[in-house]
Amino acid sequence: KAGVTQTPRYLIKTRGQQVTLSCSPISGHRSVSWYQQTPGQGLQFLFEYFSETQRNKGNFPGRFSGRQFSNSRSEMNVSTLELGDSALYLCASSLRQMNTEAFFGQGTRLTVV
Amino acid sequence: GESVGLHLPTLSVQEGDNSIINCAYSNSASDYFIWYKQESGKGPQFIIDIRSNMDKRQGQRVTVLLNKTVKHLSLQIAATQPGDSAVYFCAETPSNSGYALNFGKGTSLLVTP
Numbered sequence: 001k002a003g004v005t006q007t008p009r010y011l012i013k014t015r016g017q018q019v020t021l022s023c024s025p026i027s028g029h030r031s032v033s034w035y036q037q038t039p040g041q042g043l044q045f046l047f048e049y050f051s052e053t054q055r056n057k058g059n060f061p062g063r064f065s066g067r068q069f070s071n072s073r074s075e076m077n078v079s080t081l082e083l084g085d086s087a088l089y090l091c092a093s094s095l096r097q098m099n100t101e102a103f104f105g106q107g108t109r110l111t112v113v
Numbered sequence: 114g115e116s117v118g119l120h121l122p123t124l125s126v127q128e129g130d131n132s133i134i135n136c137a138y139s140n141s142a143s144d145y146f147i148w149y150k151q152e153s154g155k156g157p158q159f160i161i162d163i164r165s166n167m168d169k170r171q172g173q174r175v176t177v178l179l180n181k182t183v184k185h186l187s188l189q190i191a192a193t194q195p196g197d198s199a200v201y202f203c204a205e206t207p208s209n210s211g212y213a214l215n216f217g218k219g220t221s222l223l224v225t226p
Contacts, residue, residue, distance in 0.1 A: 004156070031212070043157070043202065043216035056213050090156050098212050100145045104156025 002026065004093050004105035012111045018079040021108045025072050025093030032074040033102060034066060037088040046089075049074055050097045081112045125223045132190040134220050136203035139184060143205035146179060147214065148188045152199045160188070160201075190222075198224045 005024040013019050025032050034046040045058040049068035066076040072093075078085055088109050092102035126132045138146065145164055149157035161172045163179050163186075170177050176189040186203050200219040207215055 033213070035214075035216075042218045043204075043214075045213040045215065048212050050212075058213065092156070092214075098206070100147045100162040100206060100214075101159040102157075102214065104158070106154070106156050 004091055004103050006089075006091050006105035006108050008108060009106065010109045010111075012113060013081050014113055015081055015083060017081050018077060019081060019110060020075055020077045021089055021091075021110070023074045023076075023091030023093075023105060025074070025091075026103055029093035029095050029103070030072055031094040031097050031099065032068055032072060033092045033094070034074070034076050035090045035092065036060070037090055037107070038086075043090070046076065048097075055097065078110075083112050086110060086112045122218070123221045123223070125225060126193050128193060128195060128224055128226050130193055132188075132193045132197070132222060132224075134188045134190075134201050134203075134222065136186040136188075136217055137184060138186060138203070138205055138217075140205060140207055140215075141181070141184065143207055143215075145206045146177070146186050147204045147206070148175075148177060149202045149204060149216070150197075150199045151202065151219070157202060193222075193224050195224050195226070198222055 007022045031050045033048040035043050037043045048056045052068045063079045068074045088107040090107045092104045094102045147162040148160040151157040161177050163170045163177045174191045178187045200221050202219045203217045204214040
């Protein structure tokens with residue numbers, strides 16, 4: 001059974017640009033969450049999608065957005081990139097909402113220069 | 114504010130010894146408390162969870178203890194192995210904010226031969 005796949009693995013962008021990250025959840029999983037991981041702030045929740053609807057959102061500015069498609073694949077977008085957006089972005093999928101066992105991908109390492 | 118935090122950033126143990134990783138939390142309303150393990154270059158991996166109405170739960174070589182009186186969570190790893198070397202995160206699911214994992218900062222466990 002394939003795990004959570006995130007693409008691309010690495011990305012370098014310039015300040016002011018926008019970026020789109022992709023996440024393919026485990027087959028059959030309908031809940032997809034996104035997290036930002038930095039050395040200073042640790043793992044922080046961005047948002048969660050279930051059945052194509054955003055169910056919960058973390059404390060991030062509106063520059064961070066996402067969506068989920070009918071096949072449960074998800075994308076997150078960050079517009080007007082700032083240096084502080086440099087981080088590892090992790091996607092996690094779960095069979096159901098409110099499931100404590102989330103399966104994480106390897107993440108996308110975003111560097112903003 | 115409400116948060117989940119860890120007592121020690123780094124823990125070094127000898128192979129074969131038992132490890133204890135501690136975590137303090139402040140949100141008494143959390144439904145579940147969870148431990149995740151993150152190896153270098155990988156996303157976090159679920160270890161074990163405990164519901165807020167329980168005091169102890171055992172898994173394979175791991176035990177999680179929850180002390181609600183002092184808002185303390187611990188992960189005990191029996192007969193620690195080199196493969197246990199990783200960063201360990203405690204997390205909670207805040208019951209009042211939908212589905213999200215609120216992670217602590219992490220403890221780095223180093224197993225020495």
